Structures are given as structure tokens and as C-alpha cells.
Amino acid sequence: MQPQPLALKVLNIASAVLLAIATGMVFFYAQLAESGPAQRIFYFHVANAWVGMLGFLAAAVASVAYLRTHDIKWDVVELAAIEISLVFFFIAIMLGSIWAKAEWNTWWRWEDNRLVTAAIMEMIYFAYMLLRQGIEDSDRRARFSAVYALVGSLSVPITFMSIRWANALFHPLVISTVSDAIKTPFLATSEMKLTFFFCLFTFSVIFINLIWHRIRLGNLEQKVEQLKLKVMQ
Amino acid sequence: MFFQEATPNTSVYMIAGYAIFFGVIIIYLISLLLRWNILKRDIQILEGMEK
Amino acid sequence: MHSKKNSPVRNFFRAVGAIIWKDLSTEFRSRELLSAVLIFALLVILIFNFALELDVKTRTSVTSGVLWVTFAFAGTIGLNRSMAVEKDRGCLEGLLLAPVDRSAIYFGKAISNLAFMLIIEAIILPVYSLLYNTNLFNLGLIGVILLGSVGYVAVGTLLASMAVQTRTRDVLLPILLFPVVIPIMIAAVKASNGFLQGIAITELMPYINLLLVYDVIFIAVAFMVFDYVVEE
Numbered sequence: 001m002q003p004q005p006l007a008l009k010v011l012n013i014a015s016a017v018l019l020a021i022a023t024g025m026v027f028f029y030a031q032l033a034e035s036g037p038a039q040r041i042f043y044f045h046v047a048n049a050w051v052g053m054l055g056f057l058a059a060a061v062a063s064v065a066y067l068r069t070h071d072i073k074w075d076v077v078e079l080a081a082i083e084i085s086l087v088f089f090f091i092a093i094m095l096g097s098i099w100a101k102a103e104w105n106t107w108w109r110w111e112d113n114r115l116v117t118a119a120i121m122e123m124i125y126f127a128y129m130l131l132r133q134g135i136e137d138s139d140r141r142a143r144f145s146a147v148y149a150l151v152g153s154l155s156v157p158i159t160f161m162s163i164r165w166a167n168a169l170f171h172p173l174v175i176s177t178v179s180d181a182i183k184t185p186f187l188a189t190s191e192m193k194l195t196f197f198f199c200l201f202t203f204s205v206i207f208i209n210l211i212w213h214r215i216r217l218g219n220l221e222q223k224v225e226q227l228k229l230k231v232m233q
Numbered sequence: 234m235f236f237q238e239a240t241p242n243t244s245v246y247m248i249a250g251y252a253i254f255f256g257v258i259i260i261y262l263i264s265l266l267l268r269w270n271i272l273k274r275d276i277q278i279l280e281g282m283e284k
Numbered sequence: 285m286h287s288k289k290n291s292p293v294r295n296f297f298r299a300v301g302a303i304i305w306k307d308l309s310t311e312f313r314s315r316e317l318l319s320a321v322l323i324f325a326l327l328v329i330l331i332f333n334f335a336l337e338l339d340v341k342t343r344t345s346v347t348s349g350v351l352w353v354t355f356a357f358a359g360t361i362g363l364n365r366s367m368a369v370e371k372d373r374g375c376l377e378g379l380l381l382a383p384v385d386r387s388a389i390y391f392g393k394a395i396s397n398l399a400f401m402l403i404i405e406a407i408i409l410p411v412y413s414l415l416y417n418t419n420l421f422n423l424g425l426i427g428v429i430l431l432g433s434v435g436y437v438a439v440g441t442l443l444a445s446m447a448v449q450t451r452t453r454d455v456l457l458p459i460l461l462f463p464v465v466i467p468i469m470i471a472a473v474k475a476s477n478g479f480l481q482g483i484a485i486t487e488l489m490p491y492i493n494l495l496l497v498y499d500v501i502f503i504a505v506a507f508m509v510f511d512y513v514v515e516e
Contacts, residue, residue, distance in 0.1 A: 023251075038243035041250040048254070067512060091257050095250045102246040123463040130459060134450030143512045144446045148460060151439065154505060155464040158498060162467040165490050166474055213265060220272040227279040 008212055015209040018202040022047075022195075030195040033186065038102030041095050042186050043196055047203040049092035049118065054207045055085025056121065060153035063146040075142035076218035078149055079132070080211050086125040088207075089118050113163035120159055124152040138225055292385070299384040303392025306375075307366065308399060317365050318403065325358040325408050329415065343416055348476035351412065351420075352469055355405060355433070360458050362400050363440045366393065367448040380514060390510040394441040401433045424479030424488075431495040432472035435502060436465055442506040445513045471495045 004012075026043045033039035058081035066074035096115050101107050109115060131148055135141040187193050311317055332350045336342070369375070370393075379389050409429075413420045440461055447457040475491040485492075 032240060034240060036241040036243035038246040038250070040247050044251070044254050067509070087257065087261050091254055094253050094257075098246050098250045098253070102243040120463050120466060127456075127459045127463060130452065130456060131446070131450065134452040134456060136451075140449070143515070144449075147446065147509050147512055148443070150509065151442070151464055151502070151505065154501060155467065158467045158494070158501075159470075162470045162494055165494070166470050217265060217269055217272070220269065220276070224272055224275045224279065227276065227283070231279055231282050 004216075008209075011205070011209045011212065015202075015206045018205055022199050022202040025195045025198055030192045031189055033188065033192070035103060038099060039186060041099040041102070043199045045092055045095035045099055046196070047199040048088045048095065049114070050200055051203045051207045052085045052089035052092055052118065052121070054204065055081045055083075055088065055211070056153065056156070058211065059085065059149050063149035063153065066142060066146040067150070072138070072142060072222065073219075075145065076215055076222060077211075078146060080214035080218050082125055082128055082149065084207065084210050084214060086122060086129075089122055089125075093118050093122065111167045113160055113167060116163055117156065117160045121152075121156055124156070128152065295383075296385055296388050299382065299388035300392045300395065303379070303389065304396045304399070307393070307396035310369075311400070317362065317400070320365075321358050321361050321400075321404055322407060324361060325354050325404060326411065328354045328357060329408070329412060333415075343418065344480070345477070347412075347416070347418060347420075347480060348473045351408070351476065352432070352473050354408060355401070355429070356436070356462070356465070356469065357458075358404050358408075359401050359433070359436055359440060360461065362404065363397055363437070363444040363461075364448070364454050364457050366397050366400070367441075367444040368453070371448050386511045386514055387507050389514065390441065390445075390507055393445075394437055394506075397441050398433060398437040401437055402430070405429055405433065418480075420480070422479050424485065425476050428472055428475045428479065428492070428495070431492070431499060432468050435468045435495060435499040438499065438503045438506050439464055442510060442513065445510070467494060467498050471498070 022043075026040050030040065030043070059078050062074045062078035062081060065071075066078060093115065096112075096118075097107050100109055100112070100115075128145060128148055132141055132145055135144060187196055329350065332354075336346060336350075370379075380386075409420045412418070440457075443460045443464070444457050447453060447460060450456055471491040471494040475488050475495070478488040478491070479485075
């Protein structure tokens with residue numbers, strides 16, 4: 001298999017450096033918030049959720065692309081995107097839960113529609129993985145996966161809105177969008193805002209880096225499958 | 234009047250959060266590496282069988 | 285003179301009708317699926333009775349939730365069996381050989397699945413009313429049940445067609461279906477509860493709209509994408 005292209009190697013270094021800087025900013029540059037040190041979780045919590053969203057969108061696009069072109073490379077991209085989204089949303093949910101415990105003394109908030117939607121997305125992703133595991137034929141697996149990815153992708157925004165409406169009566173929303181996040185007391189000073197955006201940027205780079213690696217891995221998987229078919233004839 | 238309430242000491246949560254982040258990322262990267270190596274080995278074996 | 289007897293549109297509806305007729309008549313003859321799902325649904329209600337310790341006051345707030353959970357689980361069983369029968373008896377291959385648009389198969393199956401689910405619900409409602417002395421014959425409630433079932437079956441038929449072709453089969457359908465069908469559960473339970481409590485319909489419109497939007501979107505998507513699920 002081809003060695004890593006130069007661009008990828010550069011990206012690896014860039015990601016590592018940016019992550020180091022971001023971590024430094026979180027702990028030393030951004031000021032201590034009124035609610036205590038646990039607020040610092042917020043920076044990575046949102047940034048990880050952001051990566052999850054990027055993966056989700058990439059998967060949605062890839063699923064439609066596969067259904068239209070039947071080109072297996074889109075299946076590889078789709079699986080890579082979902083796997084990465086799964087990992088990063090998992091981290092985001094964990095961090096969100098810990099932060100909720102620190103901030104509001106509860107490990108879970110049903111009224112937080114982003115948290116609940118993220119959990120539902122994780123379930124859809126696991127279902128996706130189980131679906132793939134249950135199919136041997138690679139063409140059928142790619143087709144079914146793309147169909148489920150599409151159905152899942154469409155249901156997520158609807159789920160997000162329905163939880164929001166269902167809760168609006170009882171629990172005023174704390175944060176629902178990134179723009180809300182900026183205006184909240186969680187990011188009081190300009191240094192904190194800068195740290196927040198730098199984290200978003202850093203994690204965007206990390207996303208591109210990781211999905212590139214995962215796609216390479218996926219291509220290798222494809223190669224092994226093809227070889228297996230050839231050898232068995 | 235001169236003394237403000239100290240900010241609550243929630244450092245434990247902060248440390249737990251970042252430990253989870255770095256922990257999971259490292260585990261994921263290791264898994265990518267392991268899977269890569271296993272697949273490379275599979276390719277070598279299969280290419281050997283082809284001949 | 286151009287005869288319309290064999291136009292694609294007529295063939296389409298004929299195919300859909302044929303599938304519905306086949307499913308419903310086989311079911312009426314054996315009634316095995318109906319009785320199984322029915323007993324299952326009644327057992328679920330029974331379990332809820334003991335699990336939730338429903339005094340009269342709690343009962344009213346919890347009724348719509350219990351009903352929809354029952355419908356969701358019963359629906360899954362119905363969907364599974366409906367598609368499994370196709371696969372096992374080789375009907376699917378037969379249907380695919382017919383020179384009809386694939387989507388006719390989808391609509392035929394979906395409508396017969398819907399009919400089946402509505403029959404189950406039509407039996408559960410009076411039974412629940414009797415057991416718990418609540419009047420469930422509420423027009424709004426029935427409307428919500430209709431809308432919710434349509435959406436559930438629209439997505440369920442598509443996903444069941446996939447699940448039945450995998451190794452894990454029956455187990456996979458609820459895992460695939462439930463996360464995706466959550467908007468229906470949310471909106472249907474809220475709207476049902478609203479109608480049962482006598483809340484004004486204007487306040488329930490967001491939920492009804494949600495159900496409508498969901499139904500339209502997913503019927504359209506399932507219809508467009510069904511081809512990919514039954515290709516050989």
C-alpha cells in the first residue's frame with residue numbers, strides 16, 4: 001500500500017501542534033470562569049461535537065453520492081465519516097455529561113436537546129455498524145448502509161427539532177446553537193472566545209486528518225476483500 | 234465584603250474530562266494502527282497465495 | 285383507439301392491490317400473525333400494569349406513553365413477520381420478476397403493513413379502555429394514531445426489507461427502526477396525551493405538523509430508495 005503522501009504527513013504534524021497549542025490555551029490562556037475550572041471542559045466538549053457534526057454531514061453526502069454513482073469509494077468515505085463521528089460524539093457526550101455534573105449537579109439532562117440528539121445519533125451509528133456486520137456481500141452492504149445512512153441523516157434534524165419543541169414548554173433552552181454559546185456567560189472574555197474558536201479550528205483540521213487516515217484504511221480493507229475473492233476462485 | 238466567594242473547586246471534573254478526551258483519542262489512534270498492520274499482513278499472505 | 289388497459293399507471297395500482305390482497309387474504313385465512321401480535325400486545329399492557337403501579341391519577345398521564353410503546357413493539361413484530369414471510373416463501377423473487385415498478389412492491393407491502401397495524405390498534409384501544417376504565421374513543425387520538433402509524437410503517441417497511449436480508453434478521457429491525465422513529469414517538473405521545481386531556485387542538489398543532497412532515501418526507505424517501513434495497 002502506498003506510503004503516506006507528503007500532504008498527509010504535514011497534516012499529521014499540523015494536527016499535533018494545533019492540539020498542543022489548543023490544550024495550552026485552554027489551561028493557561030483562557031481565564032478561570034466564575035463557575036470554576038470545570039468550565040474549561042466546554043472548549044473541547046463543543047469542539048468534539050463539532051467534529052461529530054462534520055462526520056455526520058460527510059456521511060450524509062457520501063450516502064447520496066454512493067446511491068447515485070454506485071462507486072464503492074463513496075462507501076469507504078461514508079464508513080470512515082460515521083466511525084469518526086461515532087468516536088467524537090462519544091467523547092462529546094462524556095464531556096457534556098461531566099460538565100453538566102459540575103455545572104448543574106446532574107449527570108444527564110433530558111431537556112438538553114443537543115445532548116439527547118447526540119445520544120440518539122450514537123445509537124443510529126451503532127445500528128449502522130451492526131447492519132454492516134450482518135451482510136457479507138460487499139455490494140449489498142454498501143447499498144443497505146447508504147440507505148440507512150440516508151434515512152438516519154434525515155431523521156436527526158427532525159429529532160433535534162421535536163425534542164426542542166417538546167421541551168420548550170417546561171425548560172427554557174440554555175444553548176442551542178454556536179452563536180448562542182458565544183453570547184453565554186460560559187465565554188465571558190475575549191480570550192475565552194478566542195480559545196473557543198481556536199479549538200473549533202484545531203478540531204476541524206484534526207477531522208480532515210483523521211478521516212483521510214480512516215479512508216486509507218478503508219481502501220486497504222477493500223483491497224483485502226478483492227484479494228480474498230480472487231484467491232477463492 | 235472584601236472577600237469574594239471562591240470559585241467552586243471543580244478541578245476533578247476538568248481533569249476527568251480531559252483524561253477521557255486524550256484517553257479515547259489515543260485508543261482510537263492505536264486501533265487504527267493495529268487494524269492497518271493486520272490488513273497489511275493479510276495482503277502479504279493473500280498475495281503469497283495468489284502466486 | 286388507444287386502450288388504457290395496460291398503461292403503466294393501471295399496472296402499478298393493480299400490482300399494489302394484488303400485493304395488499306395477497307397479504308390480507310393469507311392473513312385472514314391463517315390468522316397466525318394477528319393472534320400472535322395481539323396476545324403480545326395484551327401481555328405488554330399487562331406488564332405495564334404491574335410495572336408502573338398505576339393509580340387512577342398516574343394512569344391518565346401515562347396512558348399515551350403506554351399505548352405508543354405497545355404499538356411500537358407490536359408494530360415491530362408485525363413488520364418482521366410480514367417481510368420474513370416474503371423472503372422465506374420466495375415471494376420476493378416472484379414479485380421482482382413481474383414487470384412492475386419496484387415501488388409498487390413498496391407501497392403494497394407498506395399498505396398491508398399499515399392495515400395490519402391499524403387492526404391491532406383498533407383492538408388494543410377498546411381493550412385498554414375496558415381494563416382501565418378510561419374512554420379512549422377520542423377522534424383526535426384516533427387521528428394521531430393514524431398519522432403516527434403511517435410514518436412508522438413507511439420507515440418500518442423499508443428497514444424491515446433490509447433487515448430480513450441480513451444474518452441477524454429479527455433482532456436488527458428494532459435496533460435500526462427505533463432511533464429513527466423517535467420523532468413519531470415524541471409527537472404522537474404528546475399529541476395523544478393532549479387530546480386525552482382535552483387540550484385545545486391549536487396547542488397541539490406543532491406535534492401534528494411534525495407527524496405530517498415526518499410522514500411526507502419518509503414516504504417519499506422510502507419510495508425513492510426502495511429499489512436499492514431489493515435489487516439482486
